[in-house]
Amino acid sequence: MNLNTVVEVKRPASADEITHWRDGYAWLAGGTWLFSEPQWGIDTLIDLDQLRWPALTTSPAGLEIAATCRIAELYRFGGPAKWTAAPLFRQCCDSFLASFKIWNAGTVGGNICMSLPAGPMISLTTALEASYTLWPRGVPPREIPAVEFVTGNNTNVLRRGELLRSIKIPVSALSKRFAFRHASLTHLGRSAALLIGTTDRACGDLLITITAATPRPVQLHFAQSPSATELRRAIDAKIPADGYFNDVHGSAAYKRHLTAYFAEQIRAELAHPGSAK
Ligand SMILES: Cc1cc2nc3c(=O)[nH]c(=O)nc-3n(C[C@H](O)[C@H](O)[C@H](O)COP(=O)(O)OP(=O)(O)OC[C@H]3O[C@@H](n4cnc5c(N)ncnc54)[C@H](O)[C@@H]3O)c2cc1C
Numbered sequence: 001m002n003l004n005t006v007v008e009v010k011r012p013a014s015a016d017e018i019t020h021w022r023d024g025y026a027w028l029a030g031g032t033w034l035f036s037e038p039q040w041g042i043d044t045l046i047d048l049d050q051l052r053w054p055a056l057t058t059s060p061a062g063l064e065i066a067a068t069c070r071i072a073e074l075y076r077f078g079g080p081a082k083w084t085a086a087p088l089f090r091q092c093c094d095s096f097l098a099s100f101k102i103w104n105a106g107t108v109g110g111n112i113c114m115s116l117p118a119g120p121m122i123s124l125t126t127a128l129e130a131s132y133t134l135w136p137r138g139v140p141p142r143e144i145p146a147v148e149f150v151t152g153n154n155t156n157v158l159r160r161g162e163l164l165r166s167i168k169i170p171v172s173a174l175s176k177r178f179a180f181r182h183a184s185l186t187h188l189g190r191s192a193a194l195l196i197g198t199t200d201r202a203c204g205d206l207l208i209t210i211t212a213a214t215p216r217p218v219q220l221h222f223a224q225s226p227s228a229t230e231l232r233r234a235i236d237a238k239i240p241a242d243g244y245f246n247d248v249h250g251s252a253a254y255k256r257h258l259t260a261y262f263a264e265q266i267r268a269e270l271a272h273p274g275s276a277k
Pocket residue numbers: 026027028029030031032033034035036048067068095096097098099102105106107108109110111112113114116118119120158162163164165189190191
């Protein structure tokens with residue numbers, strides 16, 4: 001839709017050109033959300049496209065994803081064969097309530113900064129123990145763990161004018177075995193629950209990341225694979241019955257049920273050392 005309040009679109013070649021931030025400014029990534037409803041408080045868009053950050057950079061340390069990387073680019077990315085968790089990229093892209101048309105415009109960083117419970121790029125990068133590089137205005141960059149970024153439904157730790165620059169996923173997480181579970185009330189609908197489990201082959205630990213069912217990501221780490229009872233107790237201790245996200249995509253009680261059901265499936269699957277992934 002047209003944004004009638006917008007009177008200027010800035011296209012900086014470097015983020016440093018934006019030295020002063022004022023009310024009415026907004027970073028523009030793919031625009032799939034920004035152009036989907038009126039933005040009464042915004043008069044100036046600052047387009048990130050001209051920054052020309054390389055979308056995906058591999059190194060011995062792992063993968064760096066630019067915030068401006070399109071969902072479609074991530075979908076097409078395979079990664080080295082030893083990155084056994086790389087199939088999660090596609091599975092999480094497939095968890096959008098969105099067609100490939102949205103994938104060609106929407107960005108990984110835009111999805112993270114929207115900070116919706118059903119943001120699959122949040123699920124992906126949190127489960128893969130990513131860190132986010134943030135560029136505040138006027139002070140040095142800072143790094144934060146992905147799991148700490150989203151603070152609630154559509155809220156996060158970004159300060160005024162702060163930019164998400166990139167997402168770094170360590171090779172240690174990319175080399176783990178994983179299990180993925182996802183449910184939506186309708187085909188290609190918004191996620192009601194998206195859970196990812198990962199385990200390190202050497203130490204046999206278990207990391208379970210719960211998203212969509214809760215307003216912000218919840219992570220449980222077990223040094224050794226827990227029993228079914230231990231897992232259920234740990235979930236209930238971390239998420240009270242009223243701590244689930246209640247919306248048109250599923251009641252809190254339904255999402256609580258899905259969370260326990262999927263977490264147990266993940267535990268059982270990853271406890272099997274012979275599992276293919
Ligand atoms: C049909 C449809 C289906 C959708 N389905 C889903 C879904 O299933 N799950 C979901 O989570 N969302 C969904 N969305 C919402 C949205 O389109 C996605 O979250 C998308 O990934 C946002 O990315 P974008 O690049 O288009 O962001 P934009 O619309 O450009 O920006 C979104 C917000 O993030 C800010 N922003 C963007 N990039 C940065 C950055 N690097 N640093 C700081 N701030 C930044 C912008 O200022 C804006 O406030 C859907 C939208 C549509 C139209």
